[in-house]
Amino acid sequence: MADLDLKALDKIIKNTLSAVEKSKTQIFEIYEAARNEMENVKKDVEKVKQETINVIFLVDELEKKERRARLRLMEVSRNFRVYKEEDIKDCYDEAKNLQIELAVAREQEQNLRRQRDELEIRLKQLKNTVEKAEGLVSQVGVVLGYLGNQMGGVVNQIESLQQSQIFGAKIIKAQEEERRRVAREIHDGPAQLMANVVFRAEVCERLIDIDIDRAKGELRDLREQVRGCLKETRKIIFDLRPMALDDLGLVPTLKRFLDSLKERANVHGEIRILGEEKRLDSHVEIGLFRVIQEALNNIEKHAKASSVKVIIEFRPGFVSAVVEDDGAGFNSAETAGSESFGLLGMRERMNLLNGQVTVSSEIGKGTKVSIKVPFK
Structure with missing residues (x-):
């Protein structure tokens, strides 16, 4: 009868720990999905920001051309006796076409800015989701360890002290091997990527020569954000496995x-x-x-x-x-x-x-x- 009770107790303990472990796995899957989506949105944000910069350059160039075309049209209009009717018409058509191109480019700039803002809001929301899911995984892991220790203590009363020590050492070894794996992946992936983005931002900053204050301001903000992310990533690496x-x-x-x-x-x-x-x-x-x-x-x-x-x-x-x-x-x-x-x-x-x-x-x-x- 005692053996039967022990088997039933062992089954209850295993089922309980399995249910908690399954919950932890599901939360981790949510975390992984949110993190992957966050990385995709980051790429979209960078793409839209680059497109915005290109459009800004285009708008500035079109504004200069449109301004020159208007001045040329004014000059031709004032001296219409000197110029042929065909020349006057060409100046007018050129000014009109440039105004249309400029209006389209400005509209595109506004759309890209709006799209960038929406993506940044979405990125922030995804970041919050990832942080919450990561916290839940950690807390469930602690609870799982706590339950495992408390429930396992009932069975461990009939086991030797040496077996208990071996079991505990195996748990710690498994936990630390997982930490080592995640730390290596983060070090080889996100940390290297962030360092590369900082370099690209510095290169772009040196190349920009139109509307310097606005362009440099955005790039400096981007660079500081990435550096903060890089610093946090390295802290995570240390926390996981120094x-x-x-x-x-x-x-x-x-x-x-x-x-x-x-x-x-x-x-x-x-x-x-x-x-x-x-x-x-x-x-x-x-x-x-x-x-x-x-x-x-x-x-x-x-x-x-x-x-x-x-x-x-x-x-x-x-x-x-x-x-x-x-x-x-x-x-x-x-x-x-x-x-x-x-x-x-x-x-x-x-x-x-x-x-x-x-x-x-x-x-x-x-x-x-x-x-x-x-x-x-």
């Missing part, structure tokens, strides 16, 4: 992250190492870095801190870390029952590594996150 973690290890990667935190949020970071620094197993370094990273992200978003201190201590058999800021703080006793997804994710990672994480804070006295992870 390459330095594999090559240099935990401490150098944290130093780089603190430098970027100072640049982004003007939060001064200090790191201290106690004991003999050493490389740890990959899954231990990854788990520890992610927890510290989440603590630093929370400081950036919520703490209103001016400085943060990170202390890493290497001891025989375990490594500990403390992340402490001088921010606004909060009443940790009042929020104990309403932990955020970020804190839940931190606890989840520590559970998989058989580690511990505690958060203590007081209003006006900052926040302290303490972490301890064993290793062999």
Whole structure:
């Protein structure tokens, strides 16, 4: 009877996790579709903007020609006795044709500007959809991990501690391999494309010699927007999988992250190492870095801190870390029952590594996150 109950429980757990995973997949498909549409609209915006610039050049050229034709017509009209009737007619026809061409070009310019504005509005809406879908995927992923840990704990009570550790390490390895793949794709695709667009914008800026202020203003705006996108793309790459973690290890990667935190949020970071620094197993370094990273992200978003201190201590058999800021703080006793997804994710990672994480804070006295992870 006990074996039958265990099988039924295992089936319920698998079905539940499968349903959540399916929801995550569906949200990700929405995200992918919206992102692809956003890229297509970006291309359309660039195409329309280039066409608008070409039409602006055409309008300026036609205005000059039309102005010269009118002056010529006025001259011929004043001296009609000097010119033949055929010459006068030719001048009149030329001026009339140029006026028609100019009117058509101006109408085309207005249509292109209107089309550009509509595409930019659509692009902004698609960007919001992509950001929301991406956030949902992340949140569902955290919930999935949390449910997997909580439900799996029921079955893990009959399993050995070694099996639990292997299972947790495999989960972290799978997650980080996926992060590595996405980071490589973003680096080879959007980041390179944005850099190329910046270069093209600079070339166009040097070539423009008609209506300089208006044309350069639009191109400068475009260039700054693309640079912002490039900067954000590189930040996403770092958040997904910092390459330095594999090559240099935990401490150098944290130093780089603190430098970027100072640049982004003007939060001064200090790191201290106690004991003999050493490389740890990959899954231990990854788990520890992610927890510290989440603590630093929370400081950036919520703490209103001016400085943060990170202390890493290497001891025989375990490594500990403390992340402490001088921010606004909060009443940790009042929020104990309403932990955020970020804190839940931190606890989840520590559970998989058989580690511990505690958060203590007081209003006006900052926040302290303490972490301890064993290793062999």
